[in-house]
Amino acid sequence: MSKTRNNHYVPQWYQEGFFEPGRDTLALLDLSPDRRTLDDGRVIVERSQFKSPTSRAFVQRDLYSTFFGTNVNDEIERRLFGNIDTRGAKAVRAFVQADPTEWQRHFRTFFEYLDIQKIRTPKGLDWLKSCYPRLTQNELMAEMQAIRMFHCTIWTESVREIVSAEESDVKFIVTDHPVTIFNHAMPPEHRGCAHPAEPSIALKGSQTVFPLNRDFCLILTNLEYAQDPSARATEKRTFARAYRSSMVRTDAFLKQRRLSRDDVMKINRILKARARRYVAAGRQEWLYPEKEAPGSWADFRHVLMPPSEQLWSFGGEMFVKYDSGQVRYQDAFGRTEKPRDFLQKKVPANIRARDACGCGSGMKFRNCCQALPPSLRPAWNERGIRERNIMLLNGIVNVLKLHDGRDWLRVRRELTDEQISKVYSLYEGLWPLETDILSLLPKPDGRARCVYTGNLHPNAFLEHGVGVPLYFGETLIEHPFLHPGTVKQDFNPVENPHAFRQEFLKSAFLFLNVMPLVSIGLLSLVPDPCCFDFNLRDEVHQLAERRVKALQLTAEDYAALSEHARQDTRRSIMSMSEDVMIAQLRRQNPALTDDDLAVEMRMLQHMKEADPLAVLHTGPEVQGERGGQFSAMKLSPNVEMAMYLAQATGASIVTDSPLRWRELATTIVKELMLATSALPEFARACERSTFRFPTDVQQVLRLGDSGAMSGYPSLMADTFKYLQNKENGRPKSNVEASLTARLGRLQPARELSQSGAISRRVSAIIPTGGLQDNTINRLLLKSSSERHLANVPIAFFIHDE
Incomplete structure (x- = not known):
């Protein structure tokens, strides 16, 4: 079978829709014709305008081919695009007609075709490549398929209008990037429109323009903007999430407007301005709309606006009742629950x-x-992350009555199921499942920041995790509380609080201990982003499953986790009722007298009271109908989510887990080649230095307030910034020497050497090109992140001396 290596990125069947009656060619314009230098030095510009059959227009060799050694594979052209184009041709023709039944039948296929048509062009593929540090041709084709349906949800929720040029003597043109995005606040010279970028469809004022053929053009407008054209065009639309379920009317299309010659010219000028290189039309004179459609970019928005009096068929609230009796609610923006007023800010x-x-x-x-x-x-x-944590703190103080001066011992003695349920319910209320967590997180702003990934057991994190921000800046850690909205009812702490007593004590104890650091901005407790994006959750879990299969746990890994697990198991046993404990003791030693048992029980009670994480109240409700206590051992966030958060916030990664450190190191091994260090001397100086980590939160507060340790975060920020800039420039030996020398001169505050601070070594991994994995960049792209790093420049490992 012969290979199909000449790839049409604008299908031939689609081009035929722009033929003039009785013709079988298009007038084609090359906006950047090739230049040829003659022997005598003269430069000849190749012909820029000619007639072309569809076989020679909008075609590029090996645009979609994949290569395996010397073998060329054309399956993407034949199988992927062959299938999409076959179905897409029927869908496009259906929307040219006036039969709503056909619109409904081809609705999904139409938007699927529109999505892939936007990405499959040379400009679209250039944009996709720009979202990653580096992609081979084979990787590019894999990523193109992995982000399919990226635009569909937002498009289907928009106001959908098909305008007609039937009454105009000028018809629509076609370009090498036919799915065009227009935003009146971002003209072609805007930096956000520099090739290959286009305005995001998630921006309120972004409108999608797609000629269906010479006579009809689709215009998609975000509902908020259609309802209020004065809205800020570069602001994101409400609930701009790409991958989610949504309900829309599939028969709602506006199709009454018939454009004048001037209006068609304006749309053609928009199409031409966003082309990469080639423009085609049924007639040669239509290739130059700028001659007859002068005016500013912002003026063109008026021709794209749908009639305001016809918007009634879009948006609104929807209620759907299923056969099971379940009712689904959705508002005008696709949200399945109403906004919570107490989280909104003016x-x-x-x-x-x-x-x-x-x-x-x-x-x-x-x-x-x-x-x-x-x-x-x-x-x-909206209320920020810190504000929501303070609201949670105030709620816990009220629910547990800590404002009455109760100590932790009394709290544990008097803890009730109702209190546990209230706290988890409050947490769920503060973090709705449709929270846009990326909008609340800090962005890569050049400030010292790190993501901590490791054992979040209170006894483990409080050992030296509280001291991490003194060295590495603002520290993001995963929130200790389980989100009730992400688990089945049987494991929901709001519905089954009796099973969460031990887990609640662990979460609340850690939360209350670190909140002073959260209040002043040294720590940030961030919920797992997977709680708010189930598509992200599923992909992260799949990645983790593949990684874990190849992971070999060492004795050191088991030792790091098993001690805290054993402690939790012992606490679980001690939380059993008195009768059960006495029966257990008698089984272990039948010779025990009643007096012996009384002594054993008093000792056991003393052990429980001395352990701040042990459950004291052991009534029948603790055991529950099924008995047992839910207890989680968190090594969080996992390596994929740690990189996701670090790239989203412009942070380094810090861990004290040997297992996590080994996982991070494997992400930089490419094609069986060991990575080289971007700052080898700095890494060695880091290894030689002694770091003292305080375990006392009050001591961390004092040091943070006094600025006695400010030299470390400042150095980390400068090192991070240098590594980012180095990727796009040459190494600067003087800067690298200066960073290394600064690290050598820094010493922990004298107070730390005179206290119970723990001495640790810190290793740094600083690979050339940073820690990077294409899957993480794809996850960020699919999460609609627009401001994130291409990689994580540096990671640190805290370990014993």
Whole structure:
């Protein structure tokens, strides 16, 4: 079988829709014709305009071919695009007609075709490549298939209009990038439109323009913008999540507008302005719409706006009842629950430098977001991560009555199922499942920041995790509380609090201990992003499963985890009722007298009271109908989510887990070649240095407030910034020497050497090109992240001396 190596990125059947009656060629314009230099030095510009059959237009050799040694594979062209084009041709023709039944039948196929058509062009593939540090041709084809349906949800929720040029003597043109995005606030010269970029469809003012043929053109407009054209065009639309379920009317298309010649010219100018190189039309004179459609870019928006009086068929609230009796609710933006007013904030119109920052960090505006462009600021219109944690703290204080001066011993003695259920219910209320967690996280803003990944058991993290921000800056750790909305009812702590007593004590103890550091911004407790994006959760789990199969646990790994697991098992046994414990003791030693048993039980009670994580109240409700206590051992976040968060926030990765360190190291091994270090001397200096990690939260607060340790985060921020800049420039030996020398001069605060701080060594891994995996970049892309790093430049491992 012959190989199909000449790939049409604009299908021939689609091109035929732009033929003039009785013709079988298109007038083709090359916007960047080839240049040829003659022997005498003269430069000849090749012909830029000619007639072309569809076989020679919009075609590029090996655009979709994959290579395996000397073998060329054309299965993507034949099987993937062959199938899509066959179905897509029928769908496009259906929407040219006026039969709503056919629209409904081809609805999904139509938007599937639209999505792949946007990405399959040379411009679309260039954009996809720009989202990754590096992609081979084979990897590019794999990523192209992996992000399919990326635009479909937002498109289907938009106002859908098909306009007609039937009454105009000028018809629509076709370009080498036919699915065009227009945003009136982002003209072609805008930096956000520099090749291969286009305005995101998630922006309120972004409109998608796609000519169906010479006479009809599809225009997709975000509902918010259609309802309020004065809305800020570069602001994200409400609930702009790419991968989720949504309900829409598949027969809702506006199809009444008939455009004038001037209107068609304006749309053609938009199409031509966003082309990469080639433009085609039924007639040669239509190739130059700019001659007859002058005006500013912003002026063209009026021709794309759908009639305001016809928007009634889009948006609104929907209720669907299934045969099971379950009812699904959805609002105009695809959300399945109503916004919670207590989480919303009014963005201040005018904010002064000395005012509290709108992001909720607790700092003054001048010390927080003032120097950052809006795109690098966390959201201001919602309660921030710190604010929500403070709300949770206040709730726990009230529920557990800690404001009455109760100590932790009394809290454990009097803990009730109702209290546990209330706290978990409050946590669920503060973190709705449709939270846009990326908008609340800090962005890569150049500040010292790290993601901690390791054992989140309170006894493990409080050993030296609380001291991490003194060296590495603001530290993001995964929130200790389980989100009730992400588990089945049998494992829901709101519905079954009796089974969560031990887990609640662990979570609450860690939370209450670290909240002073959260309040001043040294720590940030962040819920797992997978709680709010089930597509992300499924992909992360699949990646983790593949990685774990190849992972070999060592004795050191088991030792690091088993001690805390044994402690939790002992606590679980001690939480049994008195009758059960006495029966257990008698089975172990039948010779025990009643007095002996009384002594044993008093000793056991004393052990339980001395252990802050042990359950004290052992009534029948503790055991529950099924008995036992839920207890999780968290080594979190996993390596994929740690890299995801680090790239999203511009952070390094810090771990004290040998297992996690080994996992991170494997992500930089490419094609069986060992990675080289980008800063070998700095890494060696780091290994030679002594780091002292305090275990006392109050001591960390004092050191953070005094600035006695500020030299370390400053150095880490400068090192991080240098590594980012180095990827796009040459190494600077003087800068590298300076960073190494600064590290050598730094010493932990004297107070730490005179206290119970634990001495540790810190290893650094600084691979050339950073820690990077294409799957992580894809996850960020599919999460609609627009401001993230291409890799993680540096990671640290805290270990024994």
